[in-house]
Amino acid sequence: MLHVSVDNYGITVDDESKKIYLDPNKQPHSDFIFISHAHTDHLYKSVRENSNKIITSKITHKIAMHRGYKYGDMYEKHDFKLLDSGHILGSNGLLIEDELYYTGDISIRKRAFMNPAVIPTAKILIIESTFGHPDYIFPRFESTIHNANLIISEMYHQGIPVILLGYTLGKAQILTNVFRHWKPLIVHDSIDVMNKLYSEFGINMDNYVTFAEAEKNSMLSSHKPWLLVAPMASCRNGFLKYIKKKYGALSIGFSGWAVMPHYKFSLGLDYCLPLSDHCDYNDLMTVIKKCNPEKIYTFHGFAENLAEDLRILGFDADPLIYARGKRNTFVKLDTFF
Numbered sequence: 277m278l279h280v281s282v283d284n285y286g287i288t289v290d291d292e293s294k295k296i297y298l299d300p301n302k303q304p305h306s307d308f309i310f311i312s313h314a315h316t317d318h319l320y321k322s323v324r325e326n327s328n329k330i331i332t333s334k335i336t337h338k339i340a341m342h343r344g345y346k347y348g349d350m351y352e353k354h355d356f357k358l359l360d361s362g363h364i365l366g367s368n369g370l371l372i373e374d375e376l377y378y379t380g381d382i383s384i385r386k387r388a389f390m391n392p393a394v395i396p397t398a399k400i401l402i403i404e405s406t407f408g409h410p411d412y413i414f415p416r417f418e419s420t421i422h423n424a425n426l427i428i429s430e431m432y433h434q435g436i437p438v439i440l441l442g443y444t445l446g447k448a449q450i451l452t453n454v455f456r457h458w459k460p461l462i463v464h465d466s467i468d469v470m471n472k473l474y475s476e477f478g479i480n481m482d483n484y485v486t487f488a489e490a491e492k493n494s495m496l497s498s499h500k501p502w503l504l505v506a507p508m509a510s511c512r513n514g515f516l517k518y519i520k521k522k523y524g525a526l527s528i529g530f531s532g533w534a535v536m537p538h539y540k541f542s543l544g545l546d547y548c549l550p551l552s553d554h555c556d557y558n559d560l561m562t563v564i565k566k567c568n569p570e571k572i573y574t575f576h577g578f579a580e581n582l583a584e585d586l587r588i589l590g591f592d593a594d595p596l597i598y599a600r601g602k603r604n605t606f607v608k609l610d611t612f613f
């Protein structure tokens with residue numbers, strides 16, 4: 277019988293024979309560690325060498341190493357099942373003994389080259405709840421992209437450059453891929469690094485120049501339009517403030533949080549469109565129905581709210597709370613973008 281608990285390292289699942297940590301926030305003294313994907317709020321800094329059996333996908337392992345995390349080799353002789361969670365390239369959920377399913381971060385929508393998550397049936401479901409509140413319902417992916425193309429088209433018509441903003445790993449590659457028909461397409465150098473990793477795994481990421489190359493070759497101007505994919509950040513300072521001032525560019529932010537009007541203003545964005553690599557509230561309900569669990573645990577974001585809503589619907593659901601009574605939200609910077 278599998279048992280779920282939470283300690284200062286994160287979520288654990290154990291039975292008499294083994295203990296596995298799910299996306300721990302620091303290196304635990306435990307046999308198995310599952311790393312669902314390479315966003316930094318799901319990675320931990322290794323302090324002891326090769327003392328854990330790391331279960332993850334090849335792609336996640338490669339991206340994590342590239343981001344400076346040192347995990348030693350992946351452990352492959354295990355009985356766990358890794359299932360595509362549709363969140364970013366290489367992201368997986370974990371099925372333990374066909375009994376417990378941990379989603380990691382999850383999306384069930386086809387988005388460009390990203391496929392929807394594969395969802396098994398399981399008795400116990402541990403589900404992320406970043407957007408586990410009914411305020412967060414996203415439009416169709418195609419509709420968001422269509423609206424973005426309308427804005428870009430209008431700006432190009434007026435000769436105004438446009439900056440597309442999304443999280444550096446995951447969202448930015450979707451933006452690079454989906455808007456590649458606009459020329460010239462320029463990509464911030466930190467995103468170029470991630471794009472190259474995606475290319476190595478077969479995702480078409482060419483047809484752009486990096487920001488450094490564009491500047492060097494005088495491709496940027498305030499009179500001729502161009503499109504730049506850059507990391508999501510506030511437009512009130514740093515790189516974005518500089519670009520907007522120098523070239524009169526307008527910004528479009530892409531995030532699930534865009535459904536809340538204050539998000540756009542809090543980051544000083546000109547436009548903000550809802551596009552997420554997570555499930556919205558209805559998608560979460562779809563995952564739960566497909567999984568058909570007897571027991572549900574929620575984690576991340578609106579964990580308490582989603583568990584409460586599920587209990588009203590007749591499910592046995594609890595949020596995962598830290599032992600010290602703190603909400604189990606880990607380090608959440610990734611999820612705000």
Ligand SMILES: [Zn+2]
Nearest residue numbers: 315363381610
């Ligand atoms: Zn993530």
Ligand SMILES: [Zn+2]
Nearest residue numbers: 317381610611
């Ligand atoms: Zn996350």
